[in-house]
Amino acid sequence: MGDERPSYRYCPYCRTELSDRLVFGRTRRVCPSCGFVHFVDPKVGVAVLVEHAGKVLLVRRAVAPSQGAWCLPSGFVESDEDPAEAAARECLEETGLHVRITDLLHVGSYRNDPRGAGIIIFYQAQVVGGWLTPGDDADEARFFASHELPTEIAFRSNREILSRWQRGQLVPCPVIRPQ
Numbered sequence: 001m002g003d004e005r006p007s008y009r010y011c012p013y014c015r016t017e018l019s020d021r022l023v024f025g026r027t028r029r030v031c032p033s034c035g036f037v038h039f040v041d042p043k044v045g046v047a048v049l050v051e052h053a054g055k056v057l058l059v060r061r062a063v064a065p066s067q068g069a070w071c072l073p074s075g076f077v078e079s080d081e082d083p084a085e086a087a088a089r090e091c092l093e094e095t096g097l098h099v100r101i102t103d104l105l106h107v108g109s110y111r112n113d114p115r116g117a118g119i120i121i122f123y124q125a126q127v128v129g130g131w132l133t134p135g136d137d138a139d140e141a142r143f144f145a146s147h148e149l150p151t152e153i154a155f156r157s158n159r160e161i162l163s164r165w166q167r168g169q170l171v172p173c174p175v176i177r178p179q
């Protein structure tokens with residue numbers, strides 16, 4: 001429901017063909033041999049709003065989806081990462097800037113991404129070093145003033161966050177950073 005990713009056909013552990021069974025309130029792909037249940041979990045993404053001299057840092061997407069559109073530096077959390085660390089890592093990879101995550105801004109969700117449904121955590125951060133250089137999934141990175149934001153912004157949640165930023169309506173919540 002709401003997630004269009006194709007299901008597994010075979011058990012990733014024992015390679016038995018999976019079958020549909022009603023477990024934990026939904027029909028799920030289950031291994032009749034070893035009991036593996038394929039839970040279609042949301043991916044966890046992070047995005048970071050970096051403001052400097054009244055301008056906001058955006059990157060231009062070099063890859064699908066929304067290739068060529070601008071968005072906040074963002075990416076997926078690895079299973080061994082704190083999400084705030086992941087946000088700082090993604091920012092460094094895409095913009096060359098080292099940032100310090102300061103605040104939590106918003107937690108959103110989406111169901112319309114070809115890579116699967118997800119939860120996205122928005123942070124605010126401050127630049128602490130580095131040189132502005134696009135990299136990884138971004139082919140351009142630059143700061144924009146509130147009145148000069150590019151018209152093509154990728155992802156509904158990014159548009160919402162940037163709109164709130166323009167109106168001065170973001171409500172930052174301090175984060176406890178990982179030790």
Ligand SMILES: [Zn+2]
Nearest residue numbers: 011014031034
């Ligand atoms: Zn199995």
